[in-house]
Amino acid sequence: MSADASTTAPASYTLAEAYAFCEQMARSHYENFPVASRLLPARLRRPTAVIYAFARSADDCADEGDRPQEMRLALLAGYDHELDAIARGEASRNPVFIALADVMARHGLPHPLFHDLVDAFRQDVTQRQYDDFAALLDYCRRSANPVGRLLLHLNDAASPENLALSDRICTALQLINFYQDLAQDYDENGRIYIPRDEMQHYGVGPEHFRDRRNDPALQELLRLQYRRARTLMLAGAPLGRRLRGRFGWEIRLIIAGGLRVLERLEQQVATAPFDRPRLRRRDWPGILWRSLFARLS
Numbered sequence: 001m002s003a004d005a006s007t008t009a010p011a012s013y014t015l016a017e018a019y020a021f022c023e024q025m026a027r028s029h030y031e032n033f034p035v036a037s038r039l040l041p042a043r044l045r046r047p048t049a050v051i052y053a054f055a056r057s058a059d060d061c062a063d064e065g066d067r068p069q070e071m072r073l074a075l076l077a078g079y080d081h082e083l084d085a086i087a088r089g090e091a092s093r094n095p096v097f098i099a100l101a102d103v104m105a106r107h108g109l110p111h112p113l114f115h116d117l118v119d120a121f122r123q124d125v126t127q128r129q130y131d132d133f134a135a136l137l138d139y140c141r142r143s144a145n146p147v148g149r150l151l152l153h154l155n156d157a158a159s160p161e162n163l164a165l166s167d168r169i170c171t172a173l174q175l176i177n178f179y180q181d182l183a184q185d186y187d188e189n190g191r192i193y194i195p196r197d198e199m200q201h202y203g204v205g206p207e208h209f210r211d212r213r214n215d216p217a218l219q220e221l222l223r224l225q226y227r228r229a230r231t232l233m234l235a236g237a238p239l240g241r242r243l244r245g246r247f248g249w250e251i252r253l254i255i256a257g258g259l260r261v262l263e264r265l266e267q268q269v270a271t272a273p274f275d276r277p278r279l280r281r282r283d284w285p286g287i288l289w290r291s292l293f294a295r296l297s
Contacts, residue, residue, distance in 0.1 A: 012091075018098035019046055022053035025096075039250040044154050047103040051150050053096050055117055062121040063189065072125045079118045087111055107154050113146035124191070133195045133228075137171065144174035155247050162243070168236030169251070173258050175229040179222065179265055182209060183274040194225060212274050219269050226266055233258055240291075252291035260287055 013021065026049035040048060061075040082092055086101045103109065120143035130136040148166035152158040178185070178193035185191040186209040192199075199205065202221040207213060233255060240252035257279060264277035279287070 012093055013095045013098050015098060015102055018095040018102075019050065021095035022046075022050045022099050025049070025053040025056060039246050039253065041155075041246055044151075044247065047107060047154055048151065050096070050099040050103045051147065054100055054114065055147060057096055058118055058121050059124075062124040069125055073122060076118055076122045076125070080115060083111060083114050083118070109150055109153050113150055116142040116146045124189075128190050129192045129196055131195065132197045136175075136193065136195055140171040140174045141167070144170040151247075155243065157243055157247075162239060165236045165239035165242070168232045169239060169255060169258075170236075172229045172233035172236065173254070175225065175232070176258050176261050176265075179225055179229070180261060180276045183212065184276070186210065194221065198224065209274075214271075214273055218273060222269050222273055223266070226262055226269075230259065230262055233262075249291060253287065256287045256290040256294075259290070 023046065058076065058079050061079070062072055067075075082094065082097045085092060086097065086104060092098050092101065100114075104111070120139060123139060123142075130139065145167045148170040149158065149163055152162050152166055175193075182192075185193060186206075192206060192209055194204075198221060202224075203217045204221050208215075208218050237252075237255050240248055240255055242248070243251055260279060260283055261277055264283075265273075268275060268277065
């Protein structure tokens with residue numbers, strides 16, 4: 001059954017069933033970075049899975065299937081409507097929102113962060129490219145940063161300093177995700193998440209993505225993107241040491257995993273810049289060592 005906000009069930013889900021629905025969604029989607037992993041404190045795993053289910057299902061409304069643009073926007077408007085209903089204390093029949101209402105009430109999560117996510121997914125439906133890096137950062141502010149901020153709120157660690165560090169990490173992760181999905185984003189949705197002004201500066205055009213054209217101009221452009229993502233990631237890395245216990249280790253693992261994906265991208269930029277690097281079993285010992293012992297800042 002679809003998990004989008006148009007879901008209506010013949011009978012309402014119980015709260016336990018709604019949580020189970022979200023946890024199954026979190027388990028069933030492949031990600032390079034851990035989602036609600038066993039490293040998280042047990043009290044955070046279920047609410048993290050619910051946040052993931054909300055973001056994943058809304059993102060699918062924007063990206064998946066062959067719906068026309070108007071229908072995608074209508075589905076995302078349904079997400080805003082459901083969030084507003086939660087704020088008014090109204091019940092939902094959608095399992096994602098049944099569980100989300102409970103999580104938001106228990107943990108006092110800020111409603112605007114969820115609306116920011118929906119707004120970013122709405123922008124995905126209507127926008128294919130960004131004029132400059134500032135515009136791309138504004139997209140990341142709504143598409144990625146709210147997730148890190150919500151996790152800090154769940155962990156009662158949402159200080160101004162921690163939020164700023166989290167924003168850098170989440171933006172870096174979003175950028176890395178763009179760089180490993182260059183071909184998929186272009187082929188499936190005509191999107192290019194590389195600033196237009198930088199493409200023009202290096203003499204790179206949409207035809208590079210359409211034709212998988214790998215030349216020195218593209219390689220230099222991508223190396224610039226990789227360097228910038230690494231700088232952002234390392235600028236946020238102190239968060240992993242500021243947070244105590246398993247949650248801090250989870251953050252350090254995510255940082256180390258992101259840095260490893262960047263290394264793989266750099267290694268293949270001259271030969272296969274459009275191939276998606278996936279973390280393999282052989283990558284994890286190094287990631288674990290880096291998260292435990294290496295200085296990431």
